[in-house]
């Protein structure tokens with residue numbers, strides 16, 4: 001299967017378990033890989049036949065900044081569901097990194113892969 005991807009999408013938002021995290025925004029970075037058949041888009045050369053990575057990026061930013069959640073797990077499950085429901089994607093991998101969370105680590109985060117059920 002072919003792949004449309006987004007790398008290191010930066011989103012500044014409220015996220016976290018602790019009270020101090022609910023008061024100031026932090027940066028999250030998303031890597032997204034979407035499995036899709038690109039042949040129709042390649043044949044037509046029409047963006048309407050493609051998974052538009054710009055539209056997906058805006059959807060991720062809009063959802064991530066709309067309503068705060070505590071866990072990265074909650075956020076990536078919601079985003080995977082949105083992508084599989086709203087876009088022509090058969091499988092999605094989402095990795096979210098929260099670099100400010102653990103001082104001694106370069107970054108930490110969560111990665112999931114979800115498949116569309118027919």
Ligand SMILES: Nc1nc2c(c(=O)[nH]1)N=C([C@H](O)[C@@H](O)CO)CN2
Pocket residue numbers: 015016017018021070071072073098100101102110
């Ligand atoms: N598996 C997870 N572990 C932790 C999360 C999380 O979302 N998923 N979140 C936190 C805190 O919000 C942390 O980022 C604050 O430093 C801790 N562990």
